[in-house]
Amino acid sequence: GAGVSQSPSNKVTEKGKDVELRCDPISGHTALYWYRQRLGQGLEFLIYFQGNSAPDKSGLPSDRFSAERTGESVSTLTIQRTQQEDSAVYLCASSFSGVGSYEQYFGPGTRLTVT
Amino acid sequence: AQSVTQLDSQVPVFEEAPVELRCNYSSSVSVYLFWYVQYPNQGLQLLLKYLSGSTLVESINGFEAEFNKSQTSFHLRKPSVHISDTAEYFCAVRNGSSNTGKLIFGQGTTLQVKP
Numbered sequence: 203g204a205g206v207s208q209s210p211s212n213k214v215t216e217k218g219k220d221v222e223l224r225c226d227p228i229s230g231h232t233a234l235y236w237y238r239q240r241l242g243q244g245l246e247f248l249i250y251f252q253g254n255s256a257p258d259k260s261g262l263p264s265d266r267f268s269a270e271r272t273g274e275s276v277s278t279l280t281i282q283r284t285q286q287e288d289s290a291v292y293l294c295a296s297s298f299s300g301v302g303s304y305e306q307y308f309g310p311g312t313r314l315t316v317t
Numbered sequence: 318a319q320s321v322t323q324l325d326s327q328v329p330v331f332e333e334a335p336v337e338l339r340c341n342y343s344s345s346v347s348v349y350l351f352w353y354v355q356y357p358n359q360g361l362q363l364l365l366k367y368l369s370g371s372t373l374v375e376s377i378n379g380f381e382a383e384f385n386k387s388q389t390s391f392h393l394r395k396p397s398v399h400i401s402d403t404a405e406y407f408c409a410v411r412n413g414s415s416n417t418g419k420l421i422f423g424q425g426t427t428l429q430v431k432p
Contacts, residue, residue: 205360233418235418235419235420237420237422242326242424243424243425244321244323244407244422244423244424244425245361245407245409245420245422246422247419247420247421250417250418250419252417257416257417258417258419261419293360293361295361297418299418300415300416300417300418300419301416301418302418304418305363305366306363306418306420308353308360308361308362309360310359310360311360
């Protein structure tokens with residue numbers, strides 16, 4: 203079956219512009235996560251969705267970052283007024299549930315470069 | 318707060334030699350532990366996990382990891398590596414009673430297998 207997909211795969215934007223990153227989770231997965239991976243670093247948790255609600259937004263680094271999810275489907279991560287420090291690979295993952303020991307399946311990521 | 322430390326950023330090793338990738342975590346609660354692997358130009362994949370029960374867990378391609386609660390470690394080992402094991406390896410921890418499932422990742426270890 204289809205895995206987690208993300209688009210675009212690469213995005214180059216100018217400082218100060220807004221960007222939208224998209225994630226299509228595996229069908230039937232109610233939990234969806236966004237992570238960020240800066241160069242040479244591990245993944246940082248950003249936000250968790252259960253269905254279309256976000257009970258854990260603790261990892262969003264500033265109010266320039268926001269995310270939405272439509273039902274148990276597509277999620278969009280929006281970064282407003284991008285800064286150079288936002289350059290990173292943004293990874294999306296999904297799982298059957300946030301409760302329990304379900305495996306998270308990761309997408310290929312979107313590489314964001316802010317110039 | 319939970320954290321994960323991968324003590325080696327790069328581990329060069331010759332083919333057929335043994336390898337150990339070290340991972341230590343800090344947590345005051347029960348945890349689930351994971352190793353993820355990212356092969357060149359590919360997405361993140363689950364390699365193995367510890368949830369409960371036997372402290373020694375194995376992957377299908379010969380890796381194993383042992384959960385050591387007293388030392389708060391989850392080191393990854395393989396007795397004989399192949400060129401194809403060249404990849405970046407991430408250790409991750411999750412709060413065992415969490416209702417969000419978010420993962421806390423280490424900074425990653427690049428395993429470089431040389432012929």
